Amino acid sequence: MGKRIVLCSLCVAMFSTVGFAQGSKGKKVKNAPVFSQVVYQGDDKVYNENPLKAGEFYNPILQGCYPDPAITRKGDDYFLVCSSFAMFPGVPIFHSKDLVNWTQIGHVLDRTSQLKVQDTGISAGVYAPAIKYNPNNDTFYMITTQFAGGFGNIIVKTKDPFKGWSDPIKLKFDGIDPSIFFDDNGKAYVVHNDAPNKGEELYNGHRVIKIWEYDVENDQVISGTDQIIVNGGVDLSKKPIWIEAPHIYKKGGRYYLMCAEGGTGDWHSEVIFVSDSPKGPYIPAPSNPILSQRYLNHNRKNMIDWAGHADLVEGPDGKYYGVFLAIRPNEKGRVNIGRETFILPVDWSGEFPVFENGLIPMEPKLKTPKGVENKTGKDGYFPNGNFTFTENFTSPQLDYRWIGLRGPREEFITVLKDGGLQITPFPVNIKEVKPTSTLFHRQQHSNFSFTTTLKYIPKSEKDLAGITCVQSERFNYVFGVTKKDKDFYLVLERTERGRSKVLASTKIDVKNPIQLQVKGEGDNYDFSYSTDGTNFLQLGNTVSGDILSTNVAGGFTGCLIGLYATSENDILVE
Structure with a gap:
């Protein structure tokens, strides 16, 4: 994931759950918002215009900010993980x-002993996890870089991904994007992105892929075994940037x-090398890249772009498949939904794997593997396409889609x-x-609405509760109820590059619950409210979603929509 490149200027079902905090035993706290x-609700045109037929499913398979996918298989079970940055759990x-x-089925890093992101920016924290099953000892491993808490590169493991993971083991190497490979002879190796040797940096974005032997018994790389196996990328003379997210596979004895190569933006791609030994030398395929959308018309319909950062697995039909990240920009080319998880079949009938239709404009639909019925959005499976998610907070369990920022949700929520x-x-x-008292849901469509009912009587101007749309701590909207003198106000504030401005405010009656709503139509966002449960009034004018896009805010997340409360409100009602 080109981490330092600046991008300009949920056996458990999907409606799977985790327990609420029980510290307050379901009791009300005076003046706390409810x-x-x-x-x-999502309503994207691409899904309305491309209804599914029998034997089809939608791509992406995970909509919203689920980037950097990695996948592994044990028997008939597939497990997939994604980056989470400063989101908690991770x-x-x-x-x-x-x-x-x-x-x-949960989150790999779901405890404060595993995830220490309490003091880091939203786009730091956990990057590019890799998951791998080791048949030699019947154990699953997840290896990742955690830019927070003094961790660096870490590995956790489990015998059963349904039952939780170990505490992290710090690994003794620098760099990013580690993955682990278990050979059939019992040996293990770690590969990762790193800087070139000191004094050998040739250009900005010049990176290398390193390999280490890994001691499975002691869970540590073996000192002195590291070596560079790729310098720069496929062709160093062309100054390739950000060779990263490496994975090793063994097929036919090779x-x-x-x-990934080219950075996580519009030059993103996937490339492949081959060797007779796990430690190289690795020879690039003559047909690289094997996946990219970078050469295509920027005005193509239903545009999918930035494809790369992939992982391969053998499917239930005996074919190979690749999961990878890509984006679906809005009509202004902005990336508000974030980088999402896609899948494509892979043709590995020749010497090298190639993503089928991965170098031409990708379609919104794919054919299911032979014998597979599409049940997405039904029977508890994760939905995709256009769908409605309703949360009434009547269950003692919390859907896994709800996440916190920098700290556990259980510290501030009570059912x-x-x-x-x-x-x-x-x-x-x-x-x-810092950890915020905000419960987030990812924006998963360009055209969507997010509506909540709020009962709240703030005590002072320091108190506020409502909705926030967040790209980062420096780029966000806040739409909430606060107090000034003896009156109560609904306010809308825009924060861009850390500078805040109140766009609109209105006096409001808080004796009864009010409904708050944000609607997005591409780049246009409207913030509205209702005091009668039926009629919505827009507060202020339609605003731009520019600050909720990666293009403007930078970083690596998509827009997060939160139920937000604070006792340190700094919005001054004018």
Whole structure:
């Protein structure tokens, strides 16, 4: 994932769950806001114009900010993980039997002993996890880089991904994007992106792929075994940038090294090398790249772009498949949904694997593997396409799609005995690099609405609760209820590059619950409210989603929509 390149200027079902905090035993806290319902609805044109037929499913398979996918298989079980940055819990993990129908079974890093992102920016934290099953000892491993908490490169393991993971083991090497390979002779290796040797940097973005032997018994790389196996990329003379996200596969007795190249933006691609030994030398395929959308018309319909950062697995039909990240920009080319998880069949009938139709404009639909029925959005499977997600907060369990930022959700949420979700506000506002009392849902469509019902009477101007749309601590919208003197106000604030401006405000009656809504239509976002449960009034004018895009805000996340409360409100009602 070209981490330092600046991008200009959920056995458990999808409606899978994790327990709420029980510290307050479902009791109400005086003056704490209560959210009684959320309805998220997606309505993208591409799905309306391309209805599914029998034997088809939609791509991406995971919509919204689920980037940097990695996948492994044990028997008939597939497990997939994604990057999570400063989101808490970290590294969402999904399970499938067929590569089409997925359930989220939890998060790999779900404890504070595993995830220490409390003081880091939203786009730091956990990058590019890799997951691998080792048949030699019947153990699953997840290896990743955690830019926070003094961790660096770490590995966790488990015998059963449904039952949780170990605490992290710090690995003694620098660089990023590590993955692990288990050879059939019992040996193991770690490969990763790193800087060139000191004094050998040739240009900005020049990186190398390194390999280490790995001691499985002691869970550590073996000192002195490291060597560079790729310098720069496929062709150093062309000054390739950001060779990264390496994975090794063994097929037909030979070793294949697959990497991303070109950075995680519009020059992103996937390339492949081959060797007779796991430690090289690795020879690039003559037909690289094997996946990219970079050469295509920028005005193509239903544009999918930035394809790369891939991982391969053998499917239930005996074919290979590749999961990878890509984006679906809005009509202005902005990336508000973030980088998503896609899948394509892979032709590996020749010497090198090639993503089928991975070098031409990608389609929104794919054919299911032979014998697989598409059940997405039904029977508890993760939905894709256009869908509605309704959360009434009546269950003692919380859907895995709800995430916190920099700290556990359980520290500020309580499910009330009479229904509803109470958020006990932290003295932290959304612009601070600290754990916030905000429960987030990813934006998963360009055209969407997110509506919640809020019961709240703020005590002072320091108190605020409502909705926030966040690309980062420096780029966000806040739409909430606060107080000034003896009156209550609904306010809309825009923060760009850390500078905030109140766009609109209105006096409001808070004796009864109010509904708050944000609607996005491509780049246009509207913030509205209702005091009668039926009629919505827009607060202020339609605003631009520019600051919710990667293009403007930089970083690596998509827009997160949050139920937000703070006792450190700094929005001044004018």
